Amino acid sequence: MxxxxxxxxxxxxxxxxxxxxxxxxxxxxxxxxxxxxxxxxxxxxxxxxxxxxxxxxxxxxxxxxxxxxxxxxxxxxxxxxxxxxxxxxxxxxGSYLLDCCEHIRSFQADGISYRQMIDTCLAPYGNSSATIQAQGGNVIHELVLQYRESDWKFMKRLAGKQHTVLYPDNCTAGIHINFGLEEVINEKKIESSEYSVEKDASGCTYVVTCREPYEIGERVVFLQKRLHVSQVVSELKGNELYHKCYLRNKEEMKCIPEKNENLQGASLQAAVSAVEGDRVQIKILRDENAEHSGYRWYTYATIYSTPDGTGWYCMPEAGDRVRLLFPDTDEGNAYVVSSVHMEGGQDRVNPAHKSFMNKQRKEILFTPDAIILRNNQGLALEMKDEEGIKIISDKDIIMQAEKSITINSKNAHISMEAEDALSMKQGSTALSLNKTIKMSGGRINMN
Structure with a gap:
């Protein structure tokens, strides 16, 4: 034709x-x-x-x-x-519109399909669709993150993961893409005497010049070989439009698996959703797909840990802010680390004070001259360089030992004071100070 x-x-x-x-x-x-x-x-x-x-x-x-x-x-x-x-x-x-803006989307759910991820990317666009072959029904069991990538680049990366191809529908208005090569029964036969054969490390390419146009992705027969159209360059020569078609075997047209180089070293602010053992589930704060992303368990990085259990166990709680860190370009290696303090407060104004506090405001405070343990509700144990040790309590203080308790002042005195009564007891011997002094025992010696 x-x-x-x-x-x-x-x-x-x-x-x-x-x-x-x-x-x-x-x-x-x-x-x-x-x-x-x-x-x-x-x-x-x-x-x-x-x-x-x-x-x-x-x-x-x-x-x-x-x-x-x-x-x-x-x-x-x-x-x-x-x-x-x-x-x-x-x-x-129309696929060009998929390449104009970068996005951040996470797909955390285990077993999500490629079709679901592609449909999520296309959802914001009007007049869009995707023709997805069998590979699109495959599922993935690891974290997939679209990070500072356009939808087009992200979907190309998905095609690389499946060792298949991504290409646009160039003959339909709107945004229409193809994920994978379509297997058709009816094949077009190309007959042309103007062709060349090129071979490189990726395979063999037949370059055929003809007057009839073919679309990329089409399966054709040329020189009795079943091939697919991988590229078409069309140019006007005189009044005739000529088409140079590049034909390749299906196995040689797969997208090369790509990595998102922006991911290496990146971290995303997140909120903890659940905690179990040394793992957490999170919700990424800047996630455009937060409502449908799903959840997965991430290892939480602590200050110090060894396989035998020695180390520091201090897990965040639900609602705490943390960071999802990517040490390299593989999303599957991501883990959660502690967060940067985002809000100001009077508790954190002196850099010389080191504090460890939980949500119930139980605190261990290290200052240049003291260590203070307190619950901020009336109980405290203060150890100060100049003043010594002070125990403050609005409730009982109990000292109990299986063996001896020794109270000794080498250079000063021991003072005990009570508002109502002061009592000491050993076996059947007792001393009570309550307005009057009462002593009892099997034998009392007074000098």
Whole structure:
């Protein structure tokens, strides 16, 4: 089939000076058109660029019209050359809109499918869809994090994890992508005597030049080999549009697994949801998918720990702020660490004071000249360099030992004072001071 006419909407060209299109697996479709237009249309076309403009390119012959490209205009200019008005525009497939903004989304639930993750990324966009092959139903059991990645780059990384491909639908308006190569029964046979064969470390590529256009991802037969179209470059030569098709085996078209280099060394603020043993569940604070992310258990990094149990066991509690840390580009190696203090308070104004306090305000305070244990409700044990040890209690103080208790003052005196009564007892011998002095025992000696 030969296409002998190019129709472009919404632009009307008198003649074409250049038509160039590039379509490839893993890339947004691209087209550049340059041609002569009527002078009366120039201002109208410039005004149209104040809003989003979608362009459609149709190849027409006597038998039918065939969609060749539909995309969003990303660049346009009009040149006046001696009264001849030339319009040049560039457009990209709708998948380009997936590549404009970076996002942070977590997928923590165990057993989430690739289809679910892709649908989550596409949900904010209107007129979007994904054709997902069998690989999209596979599930993943580790943390997946979209961190400072566009939706397009993230989905390409997902394709790499599945050793498959991602490519746009270049002939449909809107955002439409393909995850994996479609297996079709009907195969198109390419017949052309103008071809070359290229071989590199990744495999063998057949480069075929023909007049009939093919779409990337299509399965074709060439030289009795079943191949897939991996790339198409189309150019206008004279009045005819020629297409250079790159054909490869399916096994040689897989996306190379990629790592998100932004992830290495990154940390995200999070809130603790649950604690179990030395593990925590968290909710990431900047997570765009927080409501549907799910939960998983993370190891919590402590100050000091050994396999035999020696070390410091001090876990955060539900609601505490922590950080999810990524030591490298593999999300599966993430772990939770202690948080940076985010809010001011009178308890934390003196850097010389080191404090350890729980939510119930039970505190151990280290100062340059003292160690203080207190519950901030009337009980305290103070050990001060200049003043000694002070025990303060609004309740009973009990000292009990299986053996001796010795109270000894080497250089001063021992003072005991009570508001109501003071008593000492040993066996059947007792001394009581309560307004009067009472002594009792089997034998009392007084001197």
């Amino acid at each position: 030969r296409e002998n006419r190019i129709l472009i909407e919404p632009y009307q060209f008198i003649s074409y000076l250049e038509v160039y299109a590039f379509k490839a697996i893993g890339h947004h479709g691209f087209i550049r058109v340059k041609g002569v237009i009527d002078e009366s249309l120039a201002d109208r076309y410039l005004m149209m660029m104040q809003q989003e403009v979608w362009v459609s390119v149709i190849l027409q012959n006597e038998d039918l019209n065939r969609d060749f490209f539909r995309g969003i205009v990303t660049n346009l200019r009009i040149i006046d050359e001696n009264g001849v008005h030339i319009l040049e525009f560039e457009a990209r497939s």
